[in-house]
C-alpha cells in the first residue's frame with residue numbers, strides 16, 4: 001500500500017482508496033451511510049481528513065467479523081464529538097461484539113448440523129425440515145400456511161366493497 005506523506009493533511013478519494021485498500025465505490029457507500037465524511041473543494045471534489053484512514057480501517061475490521069454496518073455506524077456515532085476510534089475504543093467495542101459473534105457461530109453450527117439432514121433430501125417440509133421451518137413458531141400457534149398470520153388475527157371487514 002502506498003504511504004501518504006505526513007505533510008498531506010487531506011486525501012483524495014483515490015488516495016484514501018489506495019492507502020486503505022477499500023474500493024472507491026465502497027468509500028462512497030461508507031460516506032452515504034454516514035461512516036466517514038468529507039468536505040468538498042470548490043471544484044466539488046471530495047477531500048478526506050487523515051482520520052478517515054483509521055475510520056475506514058475500523059469499519060473494514062468490524063465488517064470482516066460480520067458486524068452489520070448499522071451497528072458499526074451506531075458505535076461510531078457514540079464516540080464523543082464523532083472522533084475517530086482509538087485503540088481503547090476498538091478494544092472495548094470488539095469485546096462487546098465478541099459475545100454477539102459467539103452466538104452467531106453457535107447458530108451457524110446448529111444450521112450446519114441440520115444441513116446434513118437436508119443434503120440430498122429436497123423436501124423443504126414445514127413439518128419435518130428444521131431449516132425450512134426453524135423452531136416452528138407458527139406451527140405451535142396455528143395450523144396451515146404461516147405466510148398469512150396477520151389475516152388470521154385480523155378483524156372481519158365491516159362492509160364489502162362493490163366492484
Ligand code: FES
Nearest residue numbers: 118121123124129
Ligand atoms: S430438505 Fe428435507 S429435511 Fe430439510
